[in-house]
Amino acid sequence: MSYTSAHSGDNYRNWWPHPVMTALTNDSIDLMERLARDSHNVFNMTSRGYALATRRTDIDELLANLQGATDVNIFQSRDLIRTTFPAFSDDIQNVIHIKRGGDISGQQLGAFMLERYREAGGKRLRGEVTQINNKGAFALHVKTAEAKKVIQADAVVNAAGPYARRVAAMVDLKLPVKNVYQQKIAFEDRLTAIPRDMPFSIDLDCKTLDWTDEEHELLASDEELAWLTEVMPGGTHCRPDGGANGKWVKLGWAYNDQASEPRSDLANEPAIDPQFPEIVIRGAAAFVPALKPYVETPPTRYMHYGGYYTMTEENWPLIGPCGSDGAFIVAALSGFGSMAACAAGSLCAAWVCGSGLPNYASPLSLARYDDTKLITELQSTSNKGLL
Numbered sequence: 170m171s172y173t174s175a176h177s178g179d180n181y182r183n184w185w186p187h188p189v190m191t192a193l194t195n196d197s198i199d200l201m202e203r204l205a206r207d208s209h210n211v212f213n214m215t216s217r218g219y220a221l222a223t224r225r226t227d228i229d230e231l232l233a234n235l236q237g238a239t240d241v242n243i244f245q246s247r248d249l250i251r252t253t254f255p256a257f258s259d260d261i262q263n264v265i266h267i268k269r270g271g272d273i274s275g276q277q278l279g280a281f282m283l284e285r286y287r288e289a290g291g292k293r294l295r296g297e298v299t300q301i302n303n304k305g306a307f308a309l310h311v312k313t314a315e316a317k318k319v320i321q322a323d324a325v326v327n328a329a330g331p332y333a334r335r336v337a338a339m340v341d342l343k344l345p346v347k348n349v350y351q352q353k354i355a356f357e358d359r360l361t362a363i364p365r366d367m368p369f370s371i372d373l374d375c376k377t378l379d380w381t382d383e384e385h386e387l388l389a390s391d392e393e394l395a396w397l398t399e400v401m402p403g404g405t406h407c408r409p410d411g412g413a414n415g416k417w418v419k420l421g422w423a424y425n426d427q428a429s430e431p432r433s434d435l436a437n438e439p440a441i442d443p444q445f446p447e448i449v450i451r452g453a454a455a456f457v458p459a460l461k462p463y464v465e466t467p468p469t470r471y472m473h474y475g476g477y478y479t480m481t482e483e484n485w486p487l488i489g490p491c492g493s494d495g496a497f498i499v500a501a502l503s504g505f506g507s508m509a510a511c512a513a514g515s516l517c518a519a520w521v522c523g524s525g526l527p528n529y530a531s532p533l534s535l536a537r538y539d540d541t542k543l544i545t546e547l548q549s550t551s552n553k554g555l556l
Contacts, residue, residue, distance in 0.1 A: 184234075192528070223373045244264040326498065327340075505554075
């Protein structure tokens with residue numbers, strides 16, 4: 170919660186293009202809802218849902234991807250869309266509202282879990298694992314701020330986020346994962362461009378950014394910036410932040426597809442693009458026109474941040490046994506770590522303890538790579554649920 174997860178969009182949904190991922194996130198939402206009740210909702214779980222918007226008139230393919238997300242409203246009347254989602258652009262033709270979705274405070278959820286862990290007798294050691302030896306039991310060499318220590322363990326769980334591949338190599342396992350840096354911005358919405366009750370909203374359509382003729386010409390003539398004049402992928406998303414009485418909003422757009430190695434200092438990550446705030450605001454303004462004034466007069470109070478999507482090619486997580494006996498993994502949760510964390514932890518605990526496993530356990534483990542048919546299907550599809 171102090172690294173990539175600290176830069177989460179803090180959203181959750183049960184909308185996925187495959188029933189395995191739907192089942193995982195449904196279980197995770199069940200667990201979060203139980204924790205919200207037990208904690209008097211200390212992590213501010215909301216349930217405004219996800220609004221998937223498109224200018225397409227034919228949405229059969231989109232509907233086919235609603236694997237298990239049965240609590241859905243479909244808005245196809247433009248008048249009804251204008252009434253229900255007044256902030257959306259007038260050219261939006263269809264909106265699919267996934268009702269089982271919303272947002273949380275990931276930091277507060279993590280703090281709540283950590284407190285329960287401490288109450289159960291758990292101890293926390295901050296440090297860097299530099300080596301893992303396995304001769305009957307595991308010996309973890311840990312470098313802390315004070316000293317170097319060797320920790321003995323009967324089992325280890327690799328939940329190292331962007332460093333998962335590096336840790337796996339310590340037990341002689343090569344993980345099929347990559348790290349892709351994605352950015353977001355949050356800012357004070359002094360123009361109240363985004364209604365406080367608007368659900369997490371996603372513009373599914375590809376788009377070209379709205380440049381002036383002069384800007385377009387200048388960008389097109391620059392080899393490093395010419396891509397900004399080309400068609401951009403869909404997935405621009407926005408939502409209010411801070412509850413009904415808040416004033417901030419979040420915007421994101423996971424258009425980067427270049428892998429990079431993690432750095433200890435995210436604030437100085439080379440992939441942090443100083444142009445991103447303008448790019449994402451321009452993209453979002455095509456979806457929510459009230460954001461357009463921020464293009465000419467950028468927000469004065471804002472945060473520009475980012476984190477790694479650690480992901481497999483098929484964008485499914487890796488949860489379960491990991492090479493040596495007693496070694497396990499919870500990794501590659503890409504952009505869905507906060508929403509899937511509860512079920513991922515529960516599933517890993519079941520693997521560690523040898524207790525009953527859900528039907529999706531094997532497909533979410535490294536064992537799926539032995540299923541050539543499944544992997545071919547997953548890696549060949551264009552919709553991998555990436556946002």
